[in-house]
Structures are given as structure tokens and as C-alpha cells.
Amino acid sequence: MFNKGWVIGGIIVFVAAAAFPFYWYQIGQGKPFPKLELPAKEKRCVESVEFMRANHMRLLDAWRIAVVRDDLLIYTSTKGDKFEMNLHKTCIGCHTSTERFCNRCHDYNDVVPPCWDCHVAPSEIGKGEQS
Numbered sequence: 001m002f003n004k005g006w007v008i009g010g011i012i013v014f015v016a017a018a019a020f021p022f023y024w025y026q027i028g029q030g031k032p033f034p035k036l037e038l039p040a041k042e043k044r045c046v047e048s049v050e051f052m053r054a055n056h057m058r059l060l061d062a063w064r065i066a067v068v069r070d071d072l073l074i075y076t077s078t079k080g081d082k083f084e085m086n087l088h089k090t091c092i093g094c095h096t097s098t099e100r101f102c103n104r105c106h107d108y109n110d111v112v113p114p115c116w117d118c119h120v121a122p123s124e125i126g127k128g129e130q131s
């Protein structure tokens, strides 16, 4: 089949393009990587920092599906720690400034996750409804 090679090439190009922000982050060229504000009191994230760096969006997506579709509430990490699967209480409970943590890295990588349209970011608490 003459177009098989094209299909495989297409997949490789797609995967390379999909992974682009990570290469960019790891290579660390171009504009300087911003300083991220890490939690003052906590030392550990839900999973390892390497895992979180590469997979936090997939973890969040899995959490949302588990909560909304399957009525589950608690996530047990690979280390055996338990976390409530909640973007606001758990993630933002530790990373208290989305501005100085999430957004700094997202701006650098040109990503704009559409979460805060509905979920309350810390800077907005008191101004509107809770999620």
C-alpha cells in the first residue's frame, strides 16, 4: 500500500507537534522560563514533579471524568496519599496563586486552559459564585 508510509509519517509529525510545548520547556531556549511560586509549606505534589509537569492536564481530565461521571471523590496517589479530586480545593488549595503558578507557565507555553470560566480562581473569591 503506497499510502501507508504517509499515514505513519503523519502520525509521527502529529505526535511531535503535540509534544512541542514540552520540548520547548525542556530545551529551555528563547525567552527565559518564568519563576514559579511553589507552596511554602508543602514539599510534594499529588504525584512526582516530573509526572505533574508532563501530565497534570491528563490527571485533571481523569479527575473530572471520575467525579462528574462516576461519582468518585478520592484519588489515591502512587505513593498511597489520598486527595480529594477537586481542582479548586486540592490543586489551588496548595498552589494558592493560579496567577503566579499555573498562568506563568501557561503564558510561557502559550496555553490558555478554559477552566476559570466556570471554576473559581483564588483572585476571584468573594467576587462571584463558588464552583
Ligand code: HEC
Pocket (backbone or CB within 6 Å): 036, 038, 039, 042, 043, 044, 045, 046, 049, 052, 053, 056, 059, 060, 083, 087, 090, 091, 092, 093, 094, 095
Ligand atoms: C499538597 C500540596 C499540593 C497539591 C494538592 C498539588 N500540588 Fe502541585 N506541586 C506541589 C509542590 C510542593 C510542587 C513542587 C514539587 C517539587 O518541586 O518537587 C508541585 C509541583 C507541581 C507542578 C510542576 C511544576 C514544575 O516545576 O514544573 C505542576 C504542573 C503542578 N504541581 C500542578 C498541580 C495540579 C494540577 C494539582 C491538582 C491536581 C496540584 N499540583 C496539586 C504541591 C501540591
Ligand code: HEC
Pocket (backbone or CB within 6 Å): 018, 021, 022, 036, 053, 056, 057, 060, 091, 092, 095, 098, 101, 102, 103, 105, 106, 109, 111, 112, 113, 114, 115
Ligand atoms: C511547568 C509548567 C506548567 C505549570 C506550572 C502548569 N501547567 Fe498546565 N499546562 C502546561 C503545558 C505546557 C500545557 C499544554 C500541554 C499540551 O498542549 O499538551 C498545559 C495544559 C494544561 C491544561 C490543558 C489545557 C488544554 O487546553 O488542553 C490544563 C487543564 C492545565 N494545564 C491546568 C493547569 C493548572 C490548574 C495548573 C496550576 C495548578 C497548571 N496547569 C500549571 C504547563 C504547566
Ligand code: HEC
Pocket (backbone or CB within 6 Å): 060, 061, 063, 064, 067, 068, 085, 086, 087, 088, 113, 114, 115, 116, 117, 118, 119, 131
Ligand atoms: C462550562 C463550565 C466548566 C468549564 C469550562 C470547566 N469545568 Fe470543570 N466542572 C464543571 C462542573 C459544573 C463540574 C461539576 C462540579 C460538581 O459536581 O461539584 C466540574 C467538575 C470538575 C472537576 C471535579 C470536581 C471539581 O469541582 O474540581 C474537575 C477536576 C474539573 N472540573 C476540572 C476542570 C478543568 C481542568 C477545566 C479546564 C480544562 C474545567 N474543569 C473546565 C464545569 C466546568
